[in-house]
Amino acid sequence: MDEDSETQKLLNGSVESPLNALPRAKATKLQQKPNSRWMPSCWFIDCLPCIRARYVLAFMLFLGLCNVYALRVNLSVAIVQMTAEHPHHHQRSFDWSSSEQGWVLSSFFFGYLITQIPGGWLATRFGGKYVFGIGVLVTSLLTLITPQMAYLNLWALVACRVVIGFFEGVTFPSMIAMFGVWSPPLERSMLTSIALSGPYIGNVIAFPLSGVLCETMGWPWVFYCFGFAGIAWFIAWLFLVSNTPAEHPRISPKEIEYIESTIQAEILTRKATPKRPPPWKYILTSPAVIAIAIANFCSNWGFYTLLTCLPTFLKQTLCLDIKKNGFYSAIPYLCEFIVALGWGQVTDILRQRRLVSTTVIRKVNNTLGLCLPALFLLLCSYYGTNTLWAVVFLSLSVGSIGFTVSGFPVNNLDVAPKYAGVILGFANMIGTIPGFLGPIVAKQIAKEPAVGACGSECNDPLTVDTYQQEWRLVFIIAAEVYVFGAMAYNLLGSGKKQPWAEGYIDTDQLDDNTKSFEET
Incomplete structure (x- = not known):
């Protein structure tokens, strides 16, 4: 598939799409870079035209899901030291019974359950960039205060984990919503596979790294390190990702035209289908x-x-x-x-x-x-x-x-x-x-x-x-x-x-x- 040649044909009007090519006025508009008052002008230069913006999105979603799974499972390793008789580095330990440990480990999913369906609607209403990003950011911030919640009492920790699950629950639905406007139909499986590799790699990284952090620095640093990593990812996410191709400051006009022309067929097909509950x-x-x-x-x-x-x-x-x-x-x-x-x-x-x-x-x-x-x-x-x-x-x-x-x-x-x-x-x-x-x-x-x-x-x-x-x-x-x-x-x-x-x-x-x- 030659994206550049196909897009050029569309822009020149020599080929008409199955559902009518986009108007030339819109194609001209797509070539204009979006304006921003707070970004430097050099930020809009397409320095790496060989790297497509949709692939950057898939990679950032991959890293984001790596983070959310690391933030989810870090407690599974840390709790081993949190309940040990003699934890490393003389950190405080907790005399929790097995049933209490079960509540701590499972509390995340009580919140996670609530936002499974609303997450997709929120992404459609406010934009997947902000819903996914805020979900990871709040999860990271709450992870940073997890040791303090544990020091406070057991149920403060449980409540903190419930809220972490609540905000993390929006990530997967909002990811699907973003791919709905970013991924051409023929690339959807590939782009989704890249992003969905994140949870697997997140587990592979989080388990051993948590063990090393517990042994070398103490169990609170498991939460500090992964929390700061999530915040660093959020900052990069703000600059590298946009809600739609048309809003992206560094995407090439050819890529915008290619994405929107292929997705336009899908959108028009949906509009032609009678809406039913x-x-x-x-x-x-x-x-x-x-x-x-x-x-x-x-x-x-x-x-x-x-x-x-x-x-x-x-x-x-x-x-x-x-x-x-x-x-x-x-x-x-x-x-x-x-x-x-x-x-x-x-x-x-x-x-x-x-x-x-x-x-x-x-x-x-x-x-x-x-x-x-x-x-x-x-x-x-x-x-x-x-x-x-x-x-x-x-x-x-x-x-x-x-x-x-x-x-x-x-x-x-x-x-x-x-x-x-x-x-x-x-x-x-x-x-x-x-x-x-x-x-x-x-x-x-x-x-x-x-x-x-x-x-x-x-x-x-x-x-x-x-x-x-x-x-x-x-x-x-x-x-x-x-x-x-x-x-x-x-x-x-x-x-x-x-x-x-x-x-x-x-x-x-x-x-x-x-x-x-x-x-x-």
């Missing part, structure tokens, strides 16, 4: 939608349980020091990133060559991404009694979740493309519930004895054996939930457009039209 009755009673929600819930049960409690498990059953704990906790999420990236490409090839139907590939992906994690969790619960095998089985379990990336998360586009956003919001709300239920259940089962968790009892076989039996039950419950999700999806799931989803935008046909336009 979402058919809630059919959505909430559709077996295909229920299957998506159940699979989301069941997949996230094991995922969130390990995301919040994995460092605690490694401490209690293997007595790892905080530095090794952080490094070993990161390995499973690196495996998940590799599987998700590689298997997503395989899935696309299978669909493009029409080797299997959409329904079959969705069910295969969900079966692999739910049953394999269950199998490896069970193996870890019985045979993960040393560091090597525990890390191997946990890495295989979390890594296998990557198969679901091309399963239920994108199935909403198959069953009802017109209402995909509504279904996504509904399924994500259901899928967030395990975020606060999973850690609470895990901490209720894997309770610490009256004596400290990682003191002299680390060498006590009886204590370690007790922990292993308790975590075995936690993993068995997670495995059962995984298997239930696979069975429910295979019974109810579908890759076909549902009868009540008429009047939808056919994304494949739209992409074909865009390809024809490019070949003109």
